[in-house]
Amino acid sequence: MSSTPRKGIHLSPATRRAILLAAVASALLLWGVVGVAGRQSGAPPRGDAPTPAEGGLTPSERRGKELYLRGTSAAGRDVLAYLGDASLEVPAATVTCGSCHGLHGEGKTEGAVVPGNLTWEILTKPYGHTHASGRKHQPFDDAALARAITKGVDPSGNRLASVMPRYDFTRDELADLTAYLKRLSADHDPGLNETTITVGSLLPTAGPQDELGRAMRAVIDSYFAEVNAQGGIYGRRVELRFGELKGGDARAQAERFLEREQVFAMTGGVMGGAEEELTRLAAEREVPVVGPFTLFPQTAAPLNRQVFYLFSGLEEQARALVDFAGEKSPDARSSAAALVYAEDDLPAGVGASVEQQFRKDGWKNVSVFKYRHESFDAARLAREASQTGVLLFLGSGAEEKALLAEAAKADWTPTVLLPGPLSGPEVFNAPAGFRQKIFLAFPSAPSDQTRAGVAEFSAFAERHQLPPRHLAAQLSAYCAAKILFEGLKRAGRDLSREKLIEALEGLYEFDTGLTPPITYGPNRRVGAAGAYVIAVDLTNRQFVPASKWITPS
Secondary structure, three states: OOOOOOOOOOOOHHHHHHHHHHHHHHHHHHHHHHHHHHHHHOOOOOOOOOOOOOOOOOHHHHHHHHHHHHOOOOOOOOOEEEEOOOOEEEEHHHOOHHHHHOOOOOOOOEOOEOOOOOOHHHHOOOOOEEOOOOOEEOOOOHHHHHHHHHHOEOOOOOEOOOOOOEEOOOHHHHHHHHHHHOOHHHOOOOOEOOOEEEEEEEEEOOHHHHHHHHHHHHHHHHHHHHHHHOOOEOOEEEEEEEEEEOOOOHHHHHHHHHHHHOOOEEEOOEOOOOHHHHHHHHHHHOOOEEOOEOOOOOOOOOOOOOEEEEEOOHHHHHHHHHHHHHHHOHHHHHOEEEEEEEOOOOOOOHHHHHHHHHHHOOOOEEEEEEEOHHHOOHHHHHHHOOOOOEEEEEOOHHHHHHHHHHHHHOOOOOEEEEEHHHOOHHHHHOOHHHOOOEEEEEOOOHHHOOHHHHHHHHHHHHHHOOOOOOHHHHHHHHHHHHHHHHHHHHHOOOOOHHHHHHHHHOOOOEOOOOOOOEOOEOOEOEEEOOEEEEEEEOOOOEEEEOOOOEOOO
16 A cells, blocks of 8 residues: 555546555554554553642542533432422433533523522622522532532522422532532633634654554644634634654653643544553543544443544454354354454453353353463464364464464364454465455445545545555544544534533434444444454455444344
């Protein structure tokens, strides 16, 4: 792909689609390098959140903010609210404090209802309050506020209006909420003012991934240059800030970047090797991140609200392969299957999740073989797994090649299932006995690329003379920028991080023109949650579609 032409573009749509497919395949191979081999270089996972930088929220205030804006408890407890004299019980998430009193507690009139101002400066005015209704009361303190929230009475014992919900917050939750209300008026999202929105991206700038980082930066720069040339977003210009990932402690580098640049949101970027640390940091700093380039999306409960991924990761692709194998040959489920994976590469739980998918799909006999890279023994694994008819392998391309060679020597030629990002060009050199028996999963396919989408990106690449290499990484950055732009538009003029997150959660089958339709939701952070399976044609050395879109059951 290094010689892909850019000047004087006269390529047919079909040729352009072929170029983009090859780019996707080559970059997905790179994901294995970025996402797997790089995992050992990151800093170890951290436990408790660190003390926030000056001006940031404490852990207690962050928990209080979650209660205020979303009516949800950081402890995972179902919080309830009670409405009116009949004490109608509803989830607190449906009647949040912020929905009536506003993002900053200033109160916003809805019909004849005028919610009070909840900023601490107003609540604690020493001379108390006289409301339009004539109700008078003393100033609030922590205890009086707790009674108002849970009992519906003001500091002087008067009943609050019936439209004011009463919440069943625990003592700790009340303390967190009160701590946040004391900061509410000063809690403004960084990187946002009347004229600009500051957007950041973390990209590799050294070592073998330097060229990748520069290619992605060129796309993001060019995309938002066009946005700004067309008037920005509701009159605000997008200002870009780029952070450098140079190996070592990725979290520390990201922390320094966020403290220095104070960005409103992040787009694109590379997380490979530090997914857990960087997603935790995004949650702690409440920074929305759209489309990070990674093989291991962090989607376990509790959900990280800040990070929105484009594609499914290795775990979901492997599970889609299990579904495919069972549907392709239902009788195979009664035979034996082998799950072989490098335990020093995969995050905790991935192997177990894939094994569980086998069990869920009704496979009766699943053998699991784990190994470490330094002790990989292809001959031994081939012998031990030789009684199985299906092999799902999660390891490097070189290890895959060695294992299939040893399997052929032992006259063992099972159906082979491989996540595309972990495979390499050597898959086309598999022994002849594996003809029509090798299947790979990919999170995107040429059928996702519309004629209009390909033409749009091709013209964009020409206008900005984008580099010819790392095209799939460019596509990822392009689609991430496009989704962020859509979210910013939908969030409206009265923009905030919370409104951006809610806008992104509202995307349903959003058409980027280059990916499967993107859908997010309150409990979904992978836009294209599934995979296609393709067959490997060893004779013609090409990929052949083998399935429609598969969402793991």
